[in-house]
Amino acid sequence: MQPPESGVQYSRWDGSSWDEVSVAAVSSTGEASSWKRLSQKLCSGKLGTAMKLLGGVALFWTVFILGYVTGYFVHKCK
Template sequence: MEVQESSIQYNRWSNSQDEVSVNMSTLEGVDCEQICTKLCTGKLGIAMKVAGGIVLFWVIFMIGYVTGYYIHKCK
């Protein structure tokens, strides 16, 4: 189990305005965010989206082909 660090800050400026901020950080969250940011932005992000779209197209195509084969198979 990862150690979580959290801090809570409460600042009261006046009677009508309150601010509460809670910060929680884990080592896994930072790494995951960095990986996601690298894979989803820039030229690498565009390449990943194109590759994902091509793979998704072929998966749907093969499912349709197999389904159509069994539906229209001669008896």
């Protein structure tokens, strides 16, 4: 009889006082694999480069517009 799989792994090197304990999050494999596939598709290759470029341009214009509006109200003549 084998113990059930858990997200905790413990390993010890012989002849040393070094111990390692790692805890992995346990989730349903179907949900995790679909999110992993989606993130790999959107963050790598030509599509990933295009997404990063579009995100950078959108962030630039958002900061630019917020700065423009803020500057308008700060330096508005009374």
